[in-house]
Amino acid sequence: MPEIEFSLRDFCHPVAIARLGRAFTRHLHEPHEAWQAWRDARLCETVAAAGRCPFWRERFAAAGVAPSNLRTAADLRRLPLLRKEEVRAGGAALHADDAERHRARPSFTSGTTGHPVPFLVDRHARVLEFVYYRRHWGLAGFRLGQRFAQLNAQHFLRRGMGERVAHWQPHLRRLMLNSAALRRDNVHDYLAAMRAHRIRFLKGLASPLFWLAELATERQLPVPPLAALFSTGENLVPARRARIEHAFAARVLDSYGLLEQAASIFECPAGGQHVNSDYALHEFVPTEFRTPDGSPLHAIVGTTLHNRSMPLLRYDVGDLVELLPAGARCRCAIPLPLVKAVHGRTEDAVVTPDGRCVTALFVVPDEVPGVAGVQFLQDDPLHLRIRVVPTAEFDAAREREFIAFAQQLVGPALRITLERVAADGLKRGPTGKVPLVLSVVPRARAVAGGSEFAP
Ligand SMILES: [Zn+2]
Structure with missing residues (x-):
């Protein structure tokens, strides 16, 4: 999954970051009933932003609803599901007339079928991503300003550093590690760079994290003392997780999300898969399919709550989830709702x-x-x-x-x-x-x- 790329200018919204940060911290401790009004207000702003997009004006008219009548999650059921093909075909008709005002920049989702979906990421979306990551990583002890490493390939490709192993960015306190150049004969350099920069947190897609762990184990190389690893973007299966955690003697906290920001699920240190109900509005819609052991699978349908330049309502994101019984609680005491597992992309099914x-x-x-x-x-x-x-x-x-x-x-x-x-x-x-x-x-x-x- 492509990620939102942060730059220094993204930290130029300190007021917005502080405000959203306070709300996100509160939501870790208060039941959702206590902040229902907060979320409904975000939803109303999203619907209002949709009213500024040609695509949505047409869809509201076709469904016979006025934006002012879409105020709660339940009201959204009056709209049909939004398919990825519609987003692709709709193009700029899904962009708000005032997108420029929100400092929107185009990004592309990759999708394993290879049809990129154009998407606008605006300053609200960047603030959201920053605040969400800070909250999730904070659960593993990460504090802003601490050093971390990130396995990534695009960073090196975009800068013409295709074969380079590592790139330290002092202003972001981030060590970029080139996942595309990782090989059996240079894995030592990756581990040495992490030790030299005293890295304690490592982020990456599940498969490069797994390969780094496998190669380090195979070569019996000393690994840096990590506090936690953060995997994103791919289905992390239990066998791979066990091997990564064994190699680094540290926990992996997985998270699920997409560039469109229409859904987000994170793993807490107690192993619970929590739904970020303040990040997006999630709806789990039955499918006719089951897991290999017979549990029903639901499609993840999400509504963005923060993006004002390209809001998406009831977007079928193309991933599947296995639910837990209603009211399931996690040992960590975070009141955000739980699911059992995300089952990955329907395109790889x-x-x-x-x-x-x-x-x-x-x-x-x-x-x-x-x-x-x-x-x-x-x-x-x-x-x-x-x-x-x-x-x-x-x-x-x-x-x-x-x-x-x-x-x-x-x-x-x-x-x-x-x-x-x-x-x-x-x-x-x-x-x-x-x-x-x-x-x-x-x-x-x-x-x-x-x-x-x-x-
Ligand atoms: Zn938990």
Whole structure:
């Protein structure tokens, strides 16, 4: 997931940061009933901002609602769900007439299907991101001004520093580490840079964090003494989490979010997955799909509460979540609502004939090494073709193991065959990226019917 890139000018809104910061701190201690009015006021501002977008004016008219009648979460049900395709097709019609006033800058979401969605990020959105991160990291002991490291590739690409390992930014007290250049023969330099800068917090996408941990373990290198790691942007499966935490002897706090800021879920130190109800308005809409162990999956539908230049109402973000019984409480005592787990992108899902939705196929090459690339193609509801780019160690035994492991994940109802291909034998999307899953089976989607708002 692309992230909001902070620069010094983002800290030029001290009043807005302090005000939102106070509210966000209060919400860690007070039940949502105590700040319901605060959130309804944010929602009314969002709806008013939507009234300044051509797309939404048309949609309100089509639904027969006036913006002044959309005041609470429940009122929003009068609008249809907003699909990603509509945002893509709508383009500038979703931008508010006064977007410039909010210092909006365009950003693009990537999406594994490779169709970027243009999106405006404004100063309210940047303030939100800053305040939210400070709150989440604060739960692990991080205080503003402390040093941290971040594994990232775009930072180096944009600056023409493609092969450089590390870049220290003293003004942000941030050590950037190049996730795209990380290899077996230079992992030592990454760990040494973190030790030299006395880094205690490390942030990154789940997979580069995992590779750093794996390489450090494999080479038996000394790791810096971290207080916590923060993973974002990808589905962090338990097996990967365990290996990262073992390698660094520190907790990973995961978080789920998207550039559009229409949904946000964070992990607390007690392991609870809390919904950021003050960041966005979340709605969990039933789908017809289940997890491999049979629990129902809900689509995450979100409404932005802070962005004023491109507000999104009832946006089907394309991710799935497994819920907990209503009223579930966390050991940490933070009253923000809980979910059981985020199940990742529907775009990376394989749907089996018995209705399971499997989103963790990307772990197969972790468990059975020896492939340089992999792609899962479901060109028939009953058949999954695995295309692998084999290395020399991928012998017949490994191949059987690979198929058996994938079969365990998808269950017995899907027939699996494996094809060995050259590196260019994997199908690319329009941006050149190789999607993990290509499927003709309809994706898990929100279906009409009762939805549940996270309080
Ligand atoms: Zn908790």
